[in-house]
Amino acid sequence: MIEAVQLYKSFKRKGKKGAVHAVRDLSFGARDGAITGLLGPNGAGKSTTLRMLATLLVADHGHAIIDGIDTAKQPQEVRLSLGYLPHNSGVYPRLTARENIEYYARIAGLERSLVRSRTDKLIELLDMGEIEHRRADGFSQGQRTKIGLARALVHEPKNLLLDEPTNGLDVMATRSLRKIIRMLRDEGHCIIFSSHIMQEVAALCDHIAIISEGTIAIADTLPRILETTGQSDLEDAFVVAIGESLEAAE
Numbered sequence: 503m504i505e506a507v508q509l510y511k512s513f514k515r516k517g518k519k520g521a522v523h524a525v526r527d528l529s530f531g532a533r534d535g536a537i538t539g540l541l542g543p544n545g546a547g548k549s550t551t552l553r554m555l556a557t558l559l560v561a562d563h564g565h566a567i568i569d570g571i572d573t574a575k576q577p578q579e580v581r582l583s584l585g586y587l588p589h590n591s592g593v594y595p596r597l598t599a600r601e602n603i604e605y606y607a608r609i610a611g612l613e614r615s616l617v618r619s620r621t622d623k624l625i626e627l628l629d630m631g632e633i634e635h636r637r638a639d640g641f642s643q644g645q646r647t648k649i650g651l652a653r654a655l656v657h658e659p660k661n662l663l664l665d666e667p668t669n670g671l672d673v674m675a676t677r678s679l680r681k682i683i684r685m686l687r688d689e690g691h692c693i694i695f696s697s698h699i700m701q702e703v704a705a706l707c708d709h710i711a712i713i714s715e716g717t718i719a720i721a722d723t724l725p726r727i728l729e730t731t732g733q734s735d736l737e738d739a740f741v742v743a744i745g746e747s748l749e750a751a752e
Contacts, residue, residue: 539707591650
């Protein structure tokens with residue numbers, strides 16, 4: 503279970519007065535055994551929110567609770583229960599696919615006896631056999647995403663934060679990734695899936711939190727969001743939820 507409560511985060515602008523308010527009074531929850539979509543345009547505050555949940559950024563105000571643990575008070579304990587796939591997976595190019603995964607397994611504190619078996623399992627699950635012993639330099643976006651997801655899963659966390667994981671993937675790689683995410687949900691994982699693609703969120707997510715200008719405009723299931731906004735599709739519901747005119751958006 504992940505809960506964000508009235509999060510705020512601002513950034514100073516280099517050489518300019520004032521600050522950029524990336525996240526403002528943002529609250530939402532994500533339950534176990536479900537995929538929660540964080541839907542919003544680029545610059546809406548999605549990545550900043552996920553980085554605060556992942557303990558990589560400290561909130562200016564507010565707090566987040568993950569499985570009953572406050573991220574600000576016990577960040578190390580929270581990290582043990584989190585798998586985080588950032589927008590840029592940050593694969594080490596001089597390491598092979600296997601070495602990338604095993605390195606993160608050791609950082610996560612896995613015993614030596616578990617590092618190899620967990621890596622073997624993920625290489626099979628993510629169909630990485632052909633790239634297992636290749637250096638990551640020159641890998642496609644899809645191949646780098648697979649490595650990033652394997653690293654996020656190697657310590658078997660209960661909670662997953664996925665920041666636009668399908669960005670740059672082809673159709674077949676996207677379908678494969680969706681299948682894996684659904685499997686993880688069915689195993690009981692709590693998954694937050696960030697995206698700016700309406701169709702993807704509508705097809706994949708059990709619960710949707712629409713974020714606009716750093717705050718949550720509405721958060722509910724898709725049917726209830728459509729009912730609340732009086733719309734028949736998510737795109738129109740999104741426009742209404744953020745307070746824009748449907749006519750102006752056409």
